[in-house]
Amino acid sequence: MSLITTLAKNAKQAAQKLAVLDVNAKNAVLEDMAAAIRANKESIKQVNTKEVARAKENGLDxxxxxxxxxxDERIEGMAEGIEVIISLDDPVGQERVVGTRPNGIEIKKMRIPxxxxxxxxxxxxxxxxxxxxLCFKSGNGVILRGGKEALDTSLAISELLQDVLEKHNLPRELISVVPDPDRALMQELMEQRDYIxxxxPRGGEGLINYVTDNSKVPVIQHFKGVCHLYVDKDADLEKAMNLLLNGKTQRTGVCNALEGLVVHEAVAGDFLPQVAKAFAEHGVKVHVNEKGAQYFENADVIxxxxxxxxxxxxxxxxxxxxDFDAAIQHIADFGSNHTEVICTENNIAANFFQRAVDASVVMVNASSRFSDGSQLGLGAEIGIATTKLHAxxxxxxxxxxxxxxxxxxxxQIRE
Incomplete structure (x- = not known):
């Protein structure tokens, strides 16, 4: 049996044991996992520093x-994310009543891993x-296949988590990292439909497309994050500027950062000169259509x-x-179903925007950077699905x- 098949089979067997573990036992394990990450912060950073240096040498963007x-902040965020998960209700075993049929059969539905x-x-x-x-508390085994750039750090973190599992007499295979980044092994992983x-997939569009096209296992897709801020004719422009700068400049290399700004022509003359000044100060390169080009120097006309x-x-x-309809259409044409934001003081426009725009998160007067599991009260997140099956x-x-x-x-018997 190959390495990958063994890994997948062991994860399946381990998950069966986890599915019946009660919430108090799961939370105790998670508490120790958070503590282990904090206690080993320096060793995690030591491994990660070497990988970052190697990535820079290899010319990664x-x-x-x-x-x-x-x-330090991100490692603490990992520990805090686990603690938030501890505080959340365990979905496994939750029941809801569907109803009682005329023949007396009672029907419920129960959440399962x-x-x-x-x-x-x-x-x-x-x-x-x-x-x-997340997978542990929701009763699932997890197999993690990271890129070669982060493999050493991922293995270091997973070993800490596995040690905690073993301490609590649980299988280490509940959390596994594929130890070899060979692409052939990834292909084999995507064929394990008996066990996975x-x-x-989380990463660039190329990775998502490759997994979607080649996997024999169902895929929940997380495509690119082309997020927009639409500044309506009834927007508070100071508020709009804060949303724009936070969404674009606070952290750029993430999927919930703003990639597009749509502005109603009624406020363009007041708003875009301010945008031009702010973007010049922050070093933001601008691509703009002809109608907006007059407000920028040296912008790329798109x-x-x-x-x-x-x-x-x-x-x-x-x-x-x-107009408003043109903004909705632009988002429909060029958005990626990730996150869309409207800045407006018009409640009717805000409500219509939230109903009309097809995105997994639609915001009114809030930064796109809040489109994140931890910020939305989910604890950590396992990804942001931009297709609708099943999340x-x-x-x-x-x-x-x-x-x-x-x-x-x-x-009862069926007649």
Whole structure:
């Protein structure tokens, strides 16, 4: 039996033991996991520093370096994310009543783990802790296949979590990291439909497409984050500027950063000169349509059909539109179903925007940077699904469960 098949089979067997563990026992394990991450902060950083240096030598771009890097704050964030998961209700075993049939059969539905989750991701060593904790509390085994850039850090983190599992007499195989980044092994992983229940890829568009096209296991897709801020004619422009700068410049190499700005022409003359000044100060490169080009110096004039890029850097595409409907249409044409924001003081426009825009998170007067599992109260997240089967948006514990029917009768037979 190959390494990958053995890994997948062992994860399946381990998950069966976890599925019946009560919430108090699970929380005790998670408490020790958070403590282990804090206690071993320096050793995690030591491994990570070497990987970051190697990545820089190999010419990885700034966005990838940012995702790879772990500092004190991010390691503490990993531990705190686990503690938030402890505080959340365990979805496993939750029941809801469907109803009673005329023949007296009582029908309920109960939440159950998916089984074994496989994460395929690039340069995000924090995913090891986030996914490990989320899958553990939701009753799932998890197999983590990270990119070669973060493999050493991911292995260091997973070993800490596995040691905690072993301390609590639980199988280490509940949280596994594929120890070899060979692409052939990833392909073999995607063929383990007897043992793996779902694959969740996180990374660049190329990775997502590759997994989607080649996997024999169901895939929950997390495509690119082309997020927009629409500044309505009834916007508070000071508020709009704060949302824009936070969404674009606070952290650029993440999927919930703003990549597009759409401005109603009624406020463009007041708002865009302020934007031009602020972006010049922050070093943001601007691509803008002809209608908005007059407000910028040395901006790249973009064709009306050339939007939709995920820059992951200090770069943004701006479009001045004639009206509200044109803004909705622009987002429909060029958005990626991730996160969309409207800035407006008009409640009717805000409500219509939230109903009309097809995105997993639709915000009114709030930064796109809040489109994140921890910020939305889910604890850590295992990904942000931009397709609707079976989850949409940041995926917390509930998204890692399914429901089965419970049917109780008193001897009824079908006529």
């Amino acid at each position: 700034d966005a990838m370096i940012d995702r790879l890097t772990l500092n 998916l089984g074994v989750v496989c994460m395929i991701y690039e340069a995000r060593p924090n995913v090891t802790a986030d996914a490990g904790a 229940d779902v694959i969740i 064709a009306e059909d050339a939007y939709g890029e995920e820059y992951l850097g200090l770069e943004i595409a701006i479009r001045v539109v004639d 949409y948006g940041p995926m917390g514990m509930e998204s890692l469960t399914a429901e089965k029917f419970l049917v109780n009768g008193t001897g």
